[in-house]
Amino acid sequence: MAQHEQVAEQAAQPDQAAQAEQAVDEMPWAEVTPDAARRLLVAAVEAFAERGYHATTTRDIASRAGMSPAALYIHYKTKEELLLRISSIGHEKALRILRRAADGEGSAADRLTEAVRSFVRWHAGHHTTARVVQYELDSLGEEHRPAIVALRRRSDAAVREIINDGVKAGEFDVQDIPGTTLAVLSLCIDVARWFNTEGRRTPDEVGALYADLVLRMVGAEAQK
Template sequence: MYHDVNDPRTPVEGGLDEAEARALDENWSEVQPPAARQILIAAVEAFATRGYHATTTRDIASRVGRSPAGVYGYFRSKEELLYRISLIGHQRTLRTITDAAGSDADPVARMRAVVSDFAAWHARHHTTARVIQYELGALSEAHHAEIAALRRQIDRVVRETLDYGVARGAFDVPDVPGTALALLSLSIDVARWYRSTGRLGPEDIGALYADLALRMLRTPEHRPLTSGH
């Protein structure tokens, strides 16, 4: 797994960097009390570093100076921690992409916003995104079904954005479901290799991916002849 397009030899290390940990503490303020929020953040770091199955409740507890019993006072199980992380992460992702889809009536500008914001989210929250994207199989059947429903809503936003552009003659897309899957997969993969120490920031990643997406989607008469947007 790599973090910088300039140096594909550099491996990604698991764990939260200081900026991302601080952002989680601020953005997850609805998780109360603060002790529960700190346990969730510790679980994100542990799952990203060791993987869900290799992580123990003791590993998570030790990161916040608690015993396993101190974790169970807030969360019933390790799986519930993963579920809460997945739920918050997917809800935030859905909100981000839904807001982007309603940002402009122009189909090209709308798609630019959707891809840009979705890719940038996966860069900005890359550690959390790795957990919620690649540990889904560890969720219980009921929890997995709930998260899958959120993922279908995210997919629906992208499909509707594509349909909107096709209907207005801006996009040439013979397979909307397949194209939506490709765009989502492209952006999600950012979480696998992104590092905050790389040469591109989240906004740079968003702009790059949006530009690539539009070059693929536009009809021949709407494709730019230069690198300008």
């Protein structure tokens, strides 16, 4: 059996850490308190995903949360502050997923599989949130955008580190590591755009599929 097939099979059986991560994922925005602030944030995610950031008003968000527009300003000074909070939490989550994989045990192929599988599973399982997190970056002003860009660069660095390790170890055949890193992340992120909960694949199945595809991209299929 080729290495990419072995690793993909292992990826279908998440370890205890991954299971714990998945349990936390089932309680989105648990870190946001008090409850009113959380309700507003959830409403903002839904509105931004449905209408886009610029077409959404604070009145839209408050209405979805069952609150008055005045109540929104108790917790968030502006609509952009809401987007910043959503984006910060989402990008920090993405970084934790990728950094945990990069720092994990096993070969580069093992770690790349875990990174892609977990990253894709999150983007599929939380596709509404992920669409806002990944595709509304340009809606942030110059004051707030650099902090999010910095988080994205750290996520990029985690994947690039794994691919570089694989090339050094002779596991991967990659000529352009930065370009391949960008391709891998772009492939994973795009899942949030098209994933449908009524489709025939679950988030775990899409994660396993993409892990296999990415290993083929880096030339790991030649490894026995």
